[in-house]
Amino acid sequence: MVITEQKEFDEILHSLEGHERVFLLGCGICATTWSTGGEKEVCEMAARLTEAGKECTGWLVTEEATCDVRTTRLLLKRNKEQVGPADALLVLACGAGVQTVASLADAPVYPALNTLFLARLQNLSVCDERCRLCGACILADTAAICPITLCPKGLMNGPCGGYEDGKCEVDRERDCAWVAIYERMETLGQQKRFTVIHEPKDWRADRHPGFVNKRAQR
Ligand code: SF4
Ligand code: SF4
Secondary structure: EEEEEEEOOHHHHHHHHOOOEEEEEOOOOOHHHHHHHHHHHHHHHHHHHHHHHOOOEEEEOOOOOOOOOHHHHHHHOHHHHHHOOOEEEEEOOOOOHHHHOOOOOOOOEEEEEEEEEEEOOOOOOEEEEEOOOOOOHHHHHHHOOOOOHOOOOOOOOOOOOEOEEEEEEEOOOEOOOHHHHHHHHHHHHHHHHHOOOOOOOHHHHHHOOOOOOOHHOO
């Protein structure tokens, strides 16, 4: 899941300077689950903007992810009577969602959220980053624990000399990723795999901007 946080309201107001009529748009998937851009947060934002003197022409929360061009385009069309009069759109979704809306809207589009990371959701209050989207997954060699993400140094072989009692030298509150990898391999009876020396990571697969056309690949 993509984790987001709401921006400071002053920053949002600053973005909207010069705009009087605002249409709000939330995301029905990640931002709803993480309570940063679902119906409740969109309505609260609309109320705060109204209090600050803006006119909210309307709002919607996409049923699918806001970053899905197909459904977001359809929803903007269906709500054109409220979207049309707005001189700005405020989007409570991740950066991909904001840019999706911007590619479909005539008016300027502004983000209400900061996009933080791709996470494992432990519950509705706790999540942790699990993947840095490196483009060449090495989880097969690391007992399905990602050192690129979980080791602050991104070491391909570890642990480094700084670990202590299974904790990371960068943050003693956190488990050392490589100790966790060893312990998981031990549990799985795969300790031998731990002695394999991994080559330096090939970062060429970490290409941005990413682009895939599955039809062209067939
Ligand atoms: S190795 Fe790369 S793709 Fe695999 S989990 Fe880690 S960051 Fe993500
Ligand atoms: S202690 Fe472990 S997690 Fe921390 S930097 Fe060293 S190898 Fe990485």
